[in-house]
Amino acid sequence: MVRTRYAADRGLQARMGLTMFLLGLVFVAFVIALVFILQAFGIGNGAIIFFAVLLGGGLAFGSLFWSDKIALRASGAQEVSPQEAPQLHGIIDRLCALADMPKPRVAIAQSDMPNAFATGRNSKNAVICVTTGLLRRLDDKELEGVLAHEMSHVAHKDVVVMTIASFLGIIAALLVRFAFYSELFGGGGRGRGGNDANSGIVMLVMLAVGVVVYAVSFLLIRLLSRYRELAADRAGALLTGQPSALASALTKVSGAMSAIPTKDLREAQALNAFYFAPAFKADQVSLSTLFSTHPSLDRRLRQLSEISSQLGR
């Protein structure tokens, strides 16, 4: 029997499973609440829900299907050939062979902010992008660690998982907005007898339900995102067998990030969920741990040092 040194983190998996279960639960509760509201008032505002689901589904599907193009466009990254970036391609070639994965496309973004992201709806359409700032600051071992982390995101299908998870939040947000606008424009002058007062109440209740669902699902999605980051760190560190190199890259990137003017960071925040490390100042993170897409540097370093001692045993 071949021994394995690559133990799975059952605790992390259990917490991730629980978060997803809660998200599903919120979704079911949301649907039941909507059906209940509509039945209680006995009127057909089903059209609004139908449109919200249709539009939300369309948005989610579109952002998933074109995720590689959207992210590359937003970050201004260019795909590079093996001739243009031989070292980068060489590292990724070897990681793919180690992990038995198809090779993703490789892109470089001209930005001094040291970061990397992986996107694409499946491993065939995956793109891994690094910034010139990252290439300049990290040595090859650290760069390999970052790339292994991003490859793990691809292997875990994190873009798909997070898009599906966000679907609920999108629909809730759309419903709130629809309810709000129809209240503004539709409620007043149309005069359809007794229905009018009722539909006003329905809109208000739907607004309330939408706000609550949006808030709860937002927190759960962020929690899920942090767990997925930890899982990618873990898988990446085990792939290279060098957790300390990844830890060193994380420290360097976070350190460099806090030295960058806040204005540039704010421009980058739209892409945060994709990134290897979030574009925030360190003190901002401590204020909003609950809302953060990434775990704190401390938490990530702690896991990596656990893996390191596990490998050495």
Next chain:
Amino acid sequence: MGFLDTLLGRTKPVQPKLDALFSLPTAAITLQAAMGFTPTGTGSVCFRPAEGRAFHDIEGEVRELLSMGTDAPQVEVTGDSYGFTWLVCKHSSDDIESLVTDLHAVNASLAEGGFGPQLLCTLVGFTDSAHRKLGIVYLYKRGTFYPFAPQSGERRDNALELEVRGNVGVDLKIETDLSRWFPVWGAPGL
């Protein structure tokens, strides 16, 4: 990866396939008969060293294992610019069976020590009368082979590689996905 693996964000490190390596001697005969390529007698195992004491100890054991016995091969350890370690074994050029046995001993030791997922590839060198260089690369995780023919200045002789694929396709399980035929520039033993 299964549905549950995706849901829980876990990857099981891929274990290497070791035994397909023993089909190399037959392929060497075919290569010589069909294309005039003979083994150089040099082969290497490439792996990614893991950090920590455990891996270091096993690496030491492997080197010791190879240097024992009367017909001990010359063993050389080199690192490449990607941080991978190449363990190079040199035998006489007509003894490819011993070479393959030694290479197998290396990867079996690593796998038994629990570090199988760290194995990247094995490379066996060939050359012909015109001094063209050819490496047969074995991918541990796929259990497949592919030819790699480097030329000067980081260019590959793709025509030669495809010709080799046509000739040894019966003896070896050749990697069908061409995007996985990644170049191993400057690999020791080529």
